[in-house]
Amino acid sequence: MKHTRTRIFFCRRCTCALFACAVLRAVMGQDLAVPLPAGRTPLADIGLYRVIWQSYGKELVAMPDSWTGHFDPATGISVAKWGRVLGRDALLLHSPWRVAAGLLRVEYELALPRATPIALSFGVAMGPDVAQPDKSDGVTFACALAAAGATRELMRVHQAKAEWRDFKFDLSPYAGTTIVLALQVEPGPANNAAWDYSFFGDAAITAGTERASRSETLARLTGTRAYKATAGANLAPLANRPGRGVTPSNLLSCRNSVTVEGAAWRFAYEGEDCRIVYTYTPATGTLDDFIVKIDDRRPFRPAAGGGALVETSAGAQLPARGGRAAEVALELAGGKLEVVWDYEIAGAPLRIAWTFGIEGKALTVAAECASPRVSGFSLGEAAAPLRTTFNVPYLAGFVAYLPAENVFAC
Incomplete structure (x- = not known):
């Protein structure tokens, strides 16, 4: 059983117990x-x-x-x-x-x-x-x-x-x-x-009582590095490509890299519009282990709550969380990080093989399990300070605009 998803960020063009x-x-x-x-x-x-x-x-x-x-x-x-x-x-x-x-x-x-x-x-x-x-x-x-x-x-x-x-x-x-x-x-x-x-x-x-004028809002959105880099770009690279699956295309030429830094792994995008770095620190066996930083802005979790869902013998649905990483290895040829994670769910062991990579701005995530107990898979949500969500017809999930980072995520 294999699940493959991507998470992508688009740099925008336009009482005593209480509080315990x-x-x-x-x-x-x-x-x-x-x-x-x-x-x-x-x-x-x-x-x-x-x-x-x-x-x-x-x-x-x-x-x-x-x-x-x-x-x-x-x-x-x-x-x-x-x-x-x-x-x-x-x-x-x-x-x-x-x-x-x-x-x-x-x-x-x-x-x-x-x-x-x-x-x-x-x-x-x-x-x-x-x-x-x-x-x-x-x-x-x-x-x-x-x-x-x-x-x-x-x-x-x-x-x-x-x-x-x-x-x-x-x-x-x-x-x-x-x-x-x-x-x-x-x-x-x-x-x-x-x-x-x-x-x-x-x-x-x-x-307050004042609202930003239309011209102020327009100036803020069009004055960004990302807008200036993409305003006159040819949109042809965004066309769908056979064989890419659900992985999004990228507008500008860029450089991707995967490097290790101590106990963490860094998946980086560098282009004229921005720099994005996803940092993975194996800890929970979920996508909560990723944080992302866009340029010099505040880091946040891009896939909070994401991961695998497992059905127990009693029929309950529980998140695959905890346990430990049994193997962590970088595939040099493809630039993919392969992580084999051992869980214990309701007293029963379970092993899931995760594969992480980066293509353009998109963090790619694949999960594979030999047991049919995995019943669901989610990329979670961007846990940014502020986020406005938009439903899109025929899109499972939603698109989020993050105003502090001035990016879209889906």
Whole structure:
């Protein structure tokens, strides 16, 4: 069984328990702070955050950074953009139900701009198909803010109806500082999370009153190195090529290289438009082991949450994660890094052979397993500070625009 995918970046032409994961952040050295620009930023466009769940009476559990998904196989939690619900862009948070009932929280560490006023606004509602007596008894929604060593709860309300209940909070006193904002959901009075499709609608932070003019936006986009390098280029190299499979073409001539640096491997692209370096450090057996740096910008994970999904003998779907690298070897002729990884999934061993490479700007990923237990494969998502996603007809997945890096990823 073999799966092959590519990840490509296009340089653009145009309470005491609350915030407990701050301790984890300090221990792990993970920087998840997101500088917010002036203007309106939907919370669903923030790509760096922490997801924490807890069964009542048990310890808090942190998911991998920037985790997203629907009905996690182990817990049942969901954190996902859900399209339009009751006329608004909706963010789905679903508390755990495959384990004992409890809470789900998403934490955003945000460096607020100095522009004022700054306001946080959102609505909360149940899904219209579950807000029924024989399904969900509603959800307790909460929002809290931590800054300068103090924490305060902004709201806590039980909502059982499929209608928006709106909230707005003035964050102007925190302008120019870094805060941690948390959204949280818990089951209703019956303590049963079944059917608890709970939504935050049009959740956003708006800073300042001025918007960039059309000419300013145009100048910012067309003044980049990438735009200048590609503005007059012949587009013929982008045509599909037989035999390339799903690997994208590259517009400009370039140089690719694969090198080793200590315990890490670097897959590099160099062209007139930009320099891209993917760095692979074997650690988890997932695509979380990759980070990417574009020119001199802040590194981020290009395939967060990506990897293989395995079906257990009991029928559960679990991510292939953990274990160790049994073999790591560079194929000099093809410039491919071959990694054989040994996992233990639900007490049973599993071996997957990964092959990584770079063609143009695209990181190429192939996974091969002799066992038919591998049931799925994903490239994950770009865990960049900010990301705006666009659905494309007939494209499985979506295209993301990363404004801080000024690139598209798909």
